[in-house]
Amino acid sequence: MITSKTKNNATALRNIWLIEDNAHFRRTMQWLINRAPGMQCTHSFESCEDALAKLEEEELPEVILLDINLPGMNGIQGIEKIKLISPDIYIVILTVYDDNDKVFDALCAGASGYLLKDSAPEKIIDSIEEALAGGAPMSIQIAHKVLEIFSQLKPKKSDYGLTSREKELLQLMTAGLSRQQIADKLFISFHTVTTHLKNIYSKLHVNSKSGAISKVYKENIL
Amino acid sequence: MITSKTKNNATALRNIWLIEDNAHFRRTMQWLINRAPGMQCTHSFESCEDALAKLEEEELPEVILLDINLPGMNGIQGIEKIKLISPDIYIVILTVYDDNDKVFDALCAGASGYLLKDSAPEKIIDSIEEALAGGAPMSIQIAHKVLEIFSQLKPKKSDYGLTSREKELLQLMTAGLSRQQIADKLFISFHTVTTHLKNIYSKLHVNSKSGAISKVYKENIL
DNA sequence: TAAAAAATACCGTTATCGCGGTATGGGAAT
DNA sequence: ATTCCCATACCGCGATAACGGTATTTTTTA
Numbered sequence: 001m002i003t004s005k006t007k008n009n010a011t012a013l014r015n016i017w018l019i020e021d022n023a024h025f026r027r028t029m030q031w032l033i034n035r036a037p038g039m040q041c042t043h044s045f046e047s048c049e050d051a052l053a054k055l056e057e058e059e060l061p062e063v064i065l066l067d068i069n070l071p072g073m074n075g076i077q078g079i080e081k082i083k084l085i086s087p088d089i090y091i092v093i094l095t096v097y098d099d100n101d102k103v104f105d106a107l108c109a110g111a112s113g114y115l116l117k118d119s120a121p122e123k124i125i126d127s128i129e130e131a132l133a134g135g136a137p138m139s140i141q142i143a144h145k146v147l148e149i150f151s152q153l154k155p156k157k158s159d160y161g162l163t164s165r166e167k168e169l170l171q172l173m174t175a176g177l178s179r180q181q182i183a184d185k186l187f188i189s190f191h192t193v194t195t196h197l198k199n200i201y202s203k204l205h206v207n208s209k210s211g212a213i214s215k216v217y218k219e220n221i222l
Numbered sequence: 223m224i225t226s227k228t229k230n231n232a233t234a235l236r237n238i239w240l241i242e243d244n245a246h247f248r249r250t251m252q253w254l255i256n257r258a259p260g261m262q263c264t265h266s267f268e269s270c271e272d273a274l275a276k277l278e279e280e281e282l283p284e285v286i287l288l289d290i291n292l293p294g295m296n297g298i299q300g301i302e303k304i305k306l307i308s309p310d311i312y313i314v315i316l317t318v319y320d321d322n323d324k325v326f327d328a329l330c331a332g333a334s335g336y337l338l339k340d341s342a343p344e345k346i347i348d349s350i351e352e353a354l355a356g357g358a359p360m361s362i363q364i365a366h367k368v369l370e371i372f373s374q375l376k377p378k379k380s381d382y383g384l385t386s387r388e389k390e391l392l393q394l395m396t397a398g399l400s401r402q403q404i405a406d407k408l409f410i411s412f413h414t415v416t417t418h419l420k421n422i423y424s425k426l427h428v429n430s431k432s433g434a435i436s437k438v439y440k441e442n443i444l
Numbered sequence: 445t446a447a448a449a450a451a452t453a454c455c456g457t458t459a460t461c462g463c464g465g466t467a468t469g470g471g472a473a474t
Numbered sequence: 475a476t477t478c479c480c481a482t483a484c485c486g487c488g489a490t491a492a493c494g495g496t497a498t499t500t501t502t503t504a
Contacts, residue, residue, distance in 0.1 A: 108376035136365035143358035154330035176433035210431045211398025217439035
């Protein structure tokens with residue numbers, strides 16, 4: 001600790017790591033980061049495996065810039081491994097791939113950001129800072145894809161003509177309550193619950209609690 | 223068209239609308255936008271209803287800044303209505319609410335961005351530009367929530383130590399089959415199915431088919 | 445205001461489920 | 475080799491669910 005303090009004047013330099021198999025791009029990025037005020041690229045690696053080995057033995061970086069197409073383990077798998085060792089590291093993807101699946105998988109796996117390699121150098125530096133601040137830096141094309149993913153996420157509400165009361169019953173059903181429990185909760189008779197369920201089943205074209213609950217989840221009813 | 227060109231010199235002023243019920247905040251925002259180079263706030267409204275009426279009759283804005291808590295129709299519902307009339311308008315939410323549900327619902331409904339009202343004025347103007355460029359401007363807290371939503375989206379496969387046979391049974395269960403039907407399908411005895419279900423319930427800590435199915439979907443088992 | 449729809453309530457029969465057991469053969473782990 | 479786990483099978487009891495009715499009240503809509 002003391003040595004690092006004496007080595008350079010800044011006490012608050014943020015550690016950035018780089019995982020990138022293209023040697024030229026790696027060196028360019030390293031130079032770029034070290035040139036940026038307040039940050040330093042302490043290590044760079046050609047593969048996730050190398051980086052993971054280093055992670056176990058020494059002080060951790062705050063941000064890792066991570067390529068996707070790598071020899072051995074790919075970047076997406078890498079995210080999971082890294083997060084397993086140290087969940088607090090911010091991982092920003094830096095790649096040429098902009099297809100929906102990669103974006104989706106990377107963000108699901110725990111990436112904090114997703115940049116394309118054609119980003120302007122300042123944009124990359126800004127993005128590291130944004131990641132450090134807890135944000136989600138993304139290239140504009142990627143941000144657009146994220147919006148697309150969201151709008152695909154919640155499609156129809158095919159509610160099969162269920163009344164609001166019936167939906168209420170359904171909700172309690174999915175919580176695992178029995179008819180009697182539902183009746184108690186809603187202050188109605190057991191028989192009323194039975195009748196409602198009958199109607200619900202007929203509207204959903206199922207003939208059991210299990211069928212109804214499955215349908216609710218599969219088709220996003222409620 | 224001609225009049226608008228003669229009225230002001232700039233031919234490429236971007237039209238921004240504002241839907242916001244707080245009169246003071248509305249005026250401040252309007253002033254802020256009109257002061258920004260390249261954009262003008264041509265209309266502002268207190269409710270979605272008012273804005274929707276105007277949308278039908280005259281030239282469209284490129285971006286709408288939209289509050290969520292509004293008299294009458296709320297902002298989320300408003301998004302859907304607006305997109306129905308003109309899907310190309312970029313809608314940026316500007317609100318004080320930062321809960322997961324609102325963020326999720328807004329983005330699913332088609333919002334292009336989500337800002338908190340405590341954002342710096344320059345950040346708001348930048349965000350409008352980012353929206354116009356096809357991006358997804360968000361306050362840093364919101365970006366963080368988006369990441370959270372993603373990581374919840376495809377999380378664990380906490381399989382509770384289910385055996386592969388048990389998973390098979392579970393799958394058939396979620397299709398709504400009864401014990402006898404499952405038995406027939408798998409060419410095993412009714413009693414065997416019963417035993418499996420017993421074990422599944424105990425592993426999942428539930429005590430009914432309904433509970434098991436709900437758990438399967440909620441926690442992404444299978 | 446009349447008609448329609450939704451929510452409420454009840455009954456009886458039969459089927460299915462949940463839970464307490466016990467038990468056995470086969471395979472994997474140690 | 476022996477223990478442990480998995481998949482298999484069986485039993486009985488009481489609870490719950492499903493299905494077929496009928497019917498009243500409240501709310502909504504035409």
